Amino acid sequence: AAEPPTYVIESLFRGLGSRNLELVTEALMDSFGLSKSRVSELFVEHSAAILEEFLQRRLDESTYVAVFIDGKCIQGQNIVSVIGVTEAGEKYTLGLTQCTTENAGVITTMFREMISRGFCFDDGLLFVIDGGLGLRKAIEEVFGEYAVIQRCQVHKLRNVLDHLPENARPEWRKLLKQLFSCDDYKHARTMADELIARLQKINPAAAASLKEGIEDVLTLTRLGLRSVFGRSFGTTNVIESANSAIARRTRHVTRWSTGDQRLRWSALALLDAEQSWRRVHNYKRLPILQRAIKDEVNNRIQSNQPKAKVSRFSTKKRT
Structure with a gap:
């Protein structure tokens, strides 16, 4: 035939x-x-x-301001995708990999492959993540002091509330949302410390959950940009949308192989989803975020107190 x-x-x-x-x-x-x-x-x-x-798509045709990273579990395997936001506010899939968990080694390899395809971070990047230790380790290993990390506020709120009894959750949801919506960094830090102290008397695990990574949760607040970019970069909603596209595409698959089947289906889903992705909210003001990130990175370098290991990979664009 x-x-x-x-x-x-x-x-x-x-x-x-x-x-x-x-x-x-x-x-x-x-x-x-x-x-x-x-x-x-x-x-x-x-x-x-x-x-x-x-x-194998080239990544040196655009300048990226922010990166969202998260994983989607498909039948025991984690599909980790990376979505970048360009200086024009457009979203683009930068990387995709498969692992059993958010494994630092596997994710590090994915980042290195992105760089080999021309991904540039000369002026720093905002990384929006859910707080996985393997993911954080990989970011620090490859991007070092060029990475400005914003932890997802929705994940943090959910993690804290999970430690509390049902009848206490409405009150604490309101308190945490007040904290995350505060535009003044010093006031937000004071609020956070007070809430941690209160939680310590109710449930030490909840207090520890809020305390862990609180600086990263308040990154946009510290930069003075929460009111402008909190909607776009305060949560991992962008990557959650990508994960939903993968879920819709694969929900009727009844048998999964051990090979690249999950990656193939995920790539098809993301390629299709990219066609309908809209620009991030307030994209016309992204130069403000770019300047803030660049200043943050320069301050780290000038203070000679890098927060993480400096990457040994070149960040220069190919010409």
């Missing part, structure tokens, strides 16, 4: 959801006389090619 042209197959597979795979399979079988197994082989071949192309 004559097989369909490559462009036909790729156009079908790029926008394909797992729910429609059976329909596409039947269409190819009817139109081209292909067996079901051959259609399956074609899908694997072409989705693998799409994944390879996806992972």
